[in-house]
Amino acid sequence: MIFDDDMETLPREELEALQLRRLKGLVDRVYANVPFYRKSFDDAGIRPSDIQTLADVRYLPFTEKQDLRNHYPYGLFAVPKDNVVRIHASSGTTGKATVVGYTKRDVENWATLMARSLVAAGATKRDIIHVAYGYGLFTGGLGAHYGAERLGATTIPMSGGSTKRQVILLRDFGATVICCTPSYSLFLYETALESGIDIKELPLRIGVFGAEPWTEEMRRDIETKLGIKAIDIYGLSEIMGPGVGIECIEAQTGAHLQEDHFLLEIIDPVTKEPLPPGETGELVITTLCKEAQPLIRYRTRDITSLNFTPCRCGRTFARMHRVMGRSDDMLIIRGVNVFPSQIESILLETQGLTPHYQLLVKREGNLDTLEVQVEVDEKIFSDEIKNLQRLGGKIQKHIKEFLGVTAAVKLVEPRSIQRSEGKAKRIVDMRNSS
Amino acid sequence: MKAEQISIFLENRAGRLEEVARLLAEANINIRALSLADTSDFGILRLIVNDHEKAKKTLKDGGFTVGRNAVVAVEVPDTPGGLHSILNMLSSQGINVEYMYAFVQQSSKAATIIFRFDRTDQAIEVLTKNGITIIPGDTLYSM
Numbered sequence: 204m205i206f207d208d209d210m211e212t213l214p215r216e217e218l219e220a221l222q223l224r225r226l227k228g229l230v231d232r233v234y235a236n237v238p239f240y241r242k243s244f245d246d247a248g249i250r251p252s253d254i255q256t257l258a259d260v261r262y263l264p265f266t267e268k269q270d271l272r273n274h275y276p277y278g279l280f281a282v283p284k285d286n287v288v289r290i291h292a293s294s295g296t297t298g299k300a301t302v303v304g305y306t307k308r309d310v311e312n313w314a315t316l317m318a319r320s321l322v323a324a325g326a327t328k329r330d331i332i333h334v335a336y337g338y339g340l341f342t343g344g345l346g347a348h349y350g351a352e353r354l355g356a357t358t359i360p361m362s363g364g365s366t367k368r369q370v371i372l373l374r375d376f377g378a379t380v381i382c383c384t385p386s387y388s389l390f391l392y393e394t395a396l397e398s399g400i401d402i403k404e405l406p407l408r409i410g411v412f413g414a415e416p417w418t419e420e421m422r423r424d425i426e427t428k429l430g431i432k433a434i435d436i437y438g439l440s441e442i443m444g445p446g447v448g449i450e451c452i453e454a455q456t457g458a459h460l461q462e463d464h465f466l467l468e469i470i471d472p473v474t475k476e477p478l479p480p481g482e483t484g485e486l487v488i489t490t491l492c493k494e495a496q497p498l499i500r501y502r503t504r505d506i507t508s509l510n511f512t513p514c515r516c517g518r519t520f521a522r523m524h525r526v527m528g529r530s531d532d533m534l535i536i537r538g539v540n541v542f543p544s545q546i547e548s549i550l551l552e553t554q555g556l557t558p559h560y561q562l563l564v565k566r567e568g569n570l571d572t573l574e575v576q577v578e579v580d581e582k583i584f585s586d587e588i589k590n591l592q593r594l595g596g597k598i599q600k601h602i603k604e605f606l607g608v609t610a611a612v613k614l615v616e617p618r619s620i621q622r623s624e625g626k627a628k629r630i631v632d633m634r635n636s637s
Numbered sequence: 638m639k640a641e642q643i644s645i646f647l648e649n650r651a652g653r654l655e656e657v658a659r660l661l662a663e664a665n666i667n668i669r670a671l672s673l674a675d676t677s678d679f680g681i682l683r684l685i686v687n688d689h690e691k692a693k694k695t696l697k698d699g700g701f702t703v704g705r706n707a708v709v710a711v712e713v714p715d716t717p718g719g720l721h722s723i724l725n726m727l728s729s730q731g732i733n734v735e736y737m738y739a740f741v742q743q744s745s746k747a748a749t750i751i752f753r754f755d756r757t758d759q760a761i762e763v764l765t766k767n768g769i770t771i772i773p774g775d776t777l778y779s780m
Contacts, residue, residue, distance in 0.1 A: 579646045579679075579702050586644035586681055586706045586753065587735050588674050614679050616648050618700050 206322035206354070207315065210463045211518045215511075218519060222466055223257050225491035230254050230263070233497055236281040239274055240264075240499060260466060260489060261477050265500045271301040271441060279496050280304050287495050292340045293440050293540060299548075303342075303440055304495035310349065312492055313443050316461050317350020320449035323459065323516070324411045324434040326380045328355035331406075333378035335387060336414065336538075337363040342444030343414055343538065347382040350446060356380070363387075370395040370402075377406045382445075384538040385412040385421055385433065389569035392428050403430035409452070411436050413445055414538035415571075416526050422455075437523065441501055442488050448523055453515050457522030460509075464492045467521060468500070469509055472530035483508040485530045486523065504531045532630060534564055536573045539608045543629045546575060549601045554583055554594065559617070566634045573610040575602065578617045638761050639707040640774040641689050642751065645682040646702040649675060657682060657696065664695040669780060670751055672738035683738070685710075685751060687778050707757050710777045712747045712770040713739075719748070726767050732760050742780060749777070 205211050213221065230251040233240040243264040244250065253259065271279060280287065289305040305313065326332065332351040336343030344362055351358040359376055361369055363383075369391060373381070381388065388410050395402050410425065413436035425433045437448035437458040447465060448458030460467055466489040469478045478484045486503045506528040509521045534541045543562055550560055563574040577598065585591055595612040602610045647653045654673070661668065669685040686692045689705065696703045713719040727734065733755040741748045749772060754760040764771060772780075 581702055581704065584644075584646050584702045584704050586642070586683060586704050588676060588681060591646075591679070591681075592676065614646075616646060616653070616700070617702055 204322050206319040263499050265502050266498045267502050272299050276302040282495050291342045306494040309495050314349035314353035317446035318353040320446045321354050323449045323451045325409050325452035330379045331357040332380045333359045333361055335361050335383035342440040346444035366394045379406050380409045382411045384415050385417040386569050388425055407431055415535045451516035457524055459518045459520040459522055462520045480511055504529050536571045536608050553598050553601050562630045564632045575610045576613045576615045579614045638771045640710045640777050642706050642708045643684050643689055643693050644704045647680045649679055660695050660699045666692045670740045709752045710772040711750050713750050715746050715748045726763055730763050
């Protein structure tokens with residue numbers, strides 16, 4: 204099934220004509236309304252009228268996550284604040300969150316793209332959709348919610364946490380579709396078993412999973428255990444939220460990116476040059492329709508490739524390969540984006556010095572765990588246990604408050620943290636090695 | 638009247654304590670008294686040695702985090718009630734014992750208890766006033 208037949212199956216030529224029309228309008232808009240873009244266009248010596256073909260997008264300057272932080276909170280808005288009806292923000296230490304604004308039309312477009320996504324995943328308006336993404340500043344919960352309502356399905360705004368209760372309601376309400384992180388679905392499965400409930404026996408038939416990287420093995424595991432179809436959804440809050448791309452249930456081979464709204468490029472993350480179709484590199488997205496906070500050539504940092512071959516579902520939108528890695532050091536812990544620099548600034552604020560630290564990411568059972576190892580030097584050392592334990596507790600509390608992720612804090616001896624080539628190795632990610 | 642103690646941060650894993658003992662042995666340092674406090678992840682080893690300066694340097698060079706703290710060494714009669722009478726004096730003044738450890742001297746009828754107080758100076762004052770023998774650092778290190 205296809206929600207938006209006119210758009211989702213547009214022949215490539217017509218799609219590109221539409222993209223070019225929208226791109227031209229976009230560069231005019233941002234040049235006129237966003238001082239940051241006016242300046243960066245001027246610095247690059249480019250005028251909006253220089254954009255004559257889609258390929259000309261390569262002459263436009265990039266937008267990085269840091270640009271959003273530098274213009275915190277409203278500096279990149281392209282419309283008067285009165286027209287902004289919604290704000291979302293990613294986690295970050297004080298003053299460093301990335302903020303995204305939406306106009307009424309942006310929220311409507313998002314709902315439509317999310318509704319398209321749910322349909323591509325196999326959902327219909329007769330479904331009962333259990334949304335277990337967190338509701339709040341995080342885009343997951345509300346994004347999925349509006350899409351499910353736009354589709355006309357029965358929507359259950361469950362949000363995250365209270366896993367035992369989720370299991371009971373999953374059973375009692377008879378949800379047929381669930382939206383959450385893939386690892387959480389397995390956690391739900393196990394929690395259900397402990398309560399004597401086998402999710403396989405429930406009416407649940409589709410899982411729409413995103414916000415964290417996962418593998419084909421994990422998909423098979425989820426599909427077997429829960430007795431459902433597991434569909435990968437792609438999105439990032441800077442661009443919109445969930446629904447930027449979605450796998451179709453017919454092929455399940457990469458998320459169709461919604462190209463009528465997003466202009467895609469794959470670049471070499473080092474040279475920043477565009478790569479030919481099919482090559483692996485960093486995904487760069489230009490938002491063609493966003494009103495409140497359009498982004499030009501946003502560097503997603505996700506490493507992937509695009510597949511333009513026709514899909515058996517009938518959609519003409521390119522499919523992106525599963526994210527193969529990151530071109531920066533961002534970690535995704537249970538759906539929460541964590542940068543080592545954020546941990547570093549929390550440690551700095553907690554004890555007023557730059558300690559040596561290391562982040563250890565593991566998958567225990569089906570949940571990601573983050574362990575922050577902090578070297579105990581003479582400045583923070585105490586001969587009293589309670590002082591050291593208090594320090595560990597304080598660091599843990601600050602990480603939870605600022606980043607929204609629970610970390611185990613372990614105090615370690617100096618120099619016990621591996622150094623590579625003289626530089627501290629900050630991250631040990633053991634999730635894919637076990 | 639204060640005595641000195643060194644404290645060492647140890648990860649709770651095999652071989653760490655042995656490493657401390659090895660470094661001290663190689664530096665020809667004698668341990669007079671010790672206590673080890675442990676949690677599931679880490680421990681704190683506290684030592685009274687015959688040469689704190691040298692011990693600290695040796696362990697630091699060996700990669701350990703080392704602290705130096707002021708403690709009070711108190712002579713306690715090696716009889717029932719000996720410890721109680723001392724703790725009673727302190728608690729009546731609201732002085733808290735952060736931790737303590739004891740050893741019995743071979744040649745004496747008294748035990749020595751090493752105290753770490755929350756208010757060291759006040760504790761010394763209370764003990765002295767009550768006629769309790771406080772062992773000076775220099776005596777302690779060479780006992």
